[in-house]
Amino acid sequence: MENHFISLNPEVPITFAQLRKVLDTSIQLRLSDTARSRIEEGYRILQEQLKKEEVIYGVNTGFGALANERVSDLQTLQENLIRSHSSGVGSPVPIPIVRLMLFLKIAMFCKGYSGVSLELVERLIEWFNKGLYPVVPCMGSLGASGDLAPLAHLALPLLGEGALWYQNRRISGTKALEILQKKPYKLQPKEGLALINGTQFMQAYLAYVLLQLEKIWKAYLYTAAYSLDVFLCRLEPYMPEVQALQAYEGQQYIAEQIRDLLKDSQLQQLPRPAVQDPYSFRCIPQIYGAVWDTYQRVKEQLLIAVNGVSDNPVVLWERRRLAPTAHFHGQPLALAADQLRIALVALGAMAERRIYLLLSGKRNLPKFLTANPGIESGYMLLQYTAAALVNQLQSLAMPVTPFSIPTSDGQEDFVSMGANAVLKLYEQLPLLQRIQAIEWMCARRAHHFRGNYHSGSAIEVAIAQQDLQFKIPEQDHPSDTLIEQIVQFWQYN
DSSP: OGGGEEEEOTTSOOOHHHHHHHTSTTOEEEEOHHHHHHHHHHHHHHHHHHHTTOOOTTTSBOOGGGTTOBOSOHHHHHHHHHHHHOOOEEEEOOHHHHHHHHHHHHHHHTTSOSOOOHHHHHHHHHHHHTTOEEOOEEEOOOSBSBSHHHHHHHHGGGGTOSEEEETTEEEEHHHHHHHHTOOOOOOOTTHHHHHHSSSHHHHHHHHHHHHHHHHHHHHHHHHHHHHHHHTTOOOGGGOHHHHTTSOOHHHHHHHHHHHHHHTTOGGGGSOOOOSSOOHHHHTHHHHHHHHHHHHHHHHHHHHHHHTSOOOSSEEETTTTEEEOOOTTOOHHHHHHHHHHHHHHHHHHHHHHHHHHHHTTTOTTOOGGGOSSBTTBOTTHHHHHHHHHHHHHHHHHTSOOTTOOOOBGGGTBOOOOOHHHHHHHHHHHHHHHHHHHHHHHHHHHHHHHTTTTOOOOHHHHHHHHHHHHHOOOOSSOOOOHHHHHHHHHHHHOO
């Protein structure tokens, strides 16, 4: 049963393997003894500070530009904060990402720097374990003073308000309390602020995208190698001696992967028709390698964030007091998401160029990969679709971080726009998947015209597995369903 639990221990760093595990809906959370003691100690220090009747931002004051307003009704202050900041709009955040948001918020509280009560953390864990996921609108965060609006919606059901997903149904916050047999939670000093401060919306989206990209990378590497093989390209640029002359890790990794996929290909026995190949074939290590390096850097940035504390103010244990911070600012994650979106364009754009060349009628392949030109159009329109998808991919690559808009009467005068950065990144995923599916279809069809020569054994295994699930017709046929079938194949293989 241990494999079905994640034990929350602030002394053990969160890894990508653990984030992947969170997406498994059978996984449940439980607190370690260390987490319990840290939460309780942080709460104790906050209570001590309150007894001194000092001004503490967000605990006994207003928020943002209202920070100088002293407040005495501390519970109403925190509840009004959640209600007023639940101002998001747009489609609901997908449930897997809400799971990640909940997990990351709980994990941050377990470090003991937020001053929240053990009861609050246990209530959030109960939601997670019983499959109660708050309905969170996807738009409204600036990624600066934390992801205020989405995190407020995440917290709203604590008050018996808002809405949640439960067993694939949308239910009210009141109904959720009935399921849990609980009364509305009474927020204690700072707890409302702790719930909405943080970058867990950005973290969760970025984590989800990076985890999905693990599968997309595999699909793109297999497909690029397959296209290179059926287009009778040269492998000399991929030789270890050649790659050793340029020490970029990503470049060497991609070249090694391509070599491994094609090491026993019979197609490599056929004569090479060109002295040099187009860049979209010859420069895969250089271009995809640069994307890979960017992907790895973004993973590093995310792991720093998920293992850090993005609350404000925070409990200082040795000083036994609270101190203001700006760790809720999402600039590191926003820049990372901008960089990754730009980099991912190269994956799709290069694939579209290879699609174009496979359909070009060159290297003894029929134009548009049809044996009956004229009466059949073959795969002509697949390149149109790929071009349209790449154009959309390119438009989503427009950076958002340069476009700050001041808020809160100028108190929050430079914001990251990181929430929009990760939302646009998420939108790139289905485009990338379908561009790859189109290239795979074209490579499969081109292979048909190369006779009985096999590609690399790993590629042939993928072909055989796919053929068991569905066939790609040789004549003209609607391609929409096949594209989706190929996307699903690579999602689960």
